[in-house]
Amino acid sequence: MSETRSPREVFQELLNGISERRFSELAELYAEDAVVETVFQPVGPRRFEGRSVLAERFAEVAARSPIELASKNVVIRETDDPEVIVAEWDYEVHHRGTGRTVEASNIQVLRVRDGLIVHSRDFHDHLALAVAGDNLPDLVAALAAE
Template identity: 45%
Template sequence: MPDNAVRDPREVFELLLKSLADRDLTTAAGLYADDAVVRQPFAKPAEVVLTGRPEIEQHFAVFGAAPITLSPQNIEVHETTDPQVVVGEWDNTVTRTTDGTTVTTHNIAVFCVRDGRVVWSRDYHDHAALAGLLS
């Protein structure tokens, strides 16, 4: 895809998963609008709300420092009646790189994409499983 081409919501979602798995966090963060809002309602002990690309970049930096790798599979993208909104479902095999321990999590995220950038998302992950792997 040419650099100046605008990606549709499905392409944005798929590139985001690939970028996170590849640990290409610059590309991942660049998929978000400057004023994007990301909500993670199931995060513990409280919901996480990231407002603006700088907070999203910081969140990705914490992920980048974690001793884990992600391997997404079983990826499904569901289109909605709103052409800017897609629902992504996928499993991640998350591997702790220090000892090879793995956990598989199921994930669902709702993305609204305008002009090729995520303007908001609602991300539902198994934060307890991830915390257990990182403890």
């Protein structure tokens, strides 16, 4: 019988997969009915439901994203619920198109059951990502249109 991965181990796999751009593997870390909420996403959907939807989203990111992410300052906090961790970290974000490098802070609250992510609330610094890509005018226009 194999041992189930802990929430800490699953988060570390997720973080490593993102930093190493192994996007095609990431959906396998999620349960079939997983829910991911990107709470501070400035425009577009903020809730994604199901492994297949997440696989599509990761495929989009793999195909379109001009950024490279290197994680640092990772802190993982256990909670009184053994399924839940709170992770804090920074990404060094390098945008290949603009050549800019910025730092983006992140917090993720993960619920992991039977070695798979069942729920995630993600708090990412989307403004830093917009700065890296020189996309602030586009972001402002999109926000004004809502």
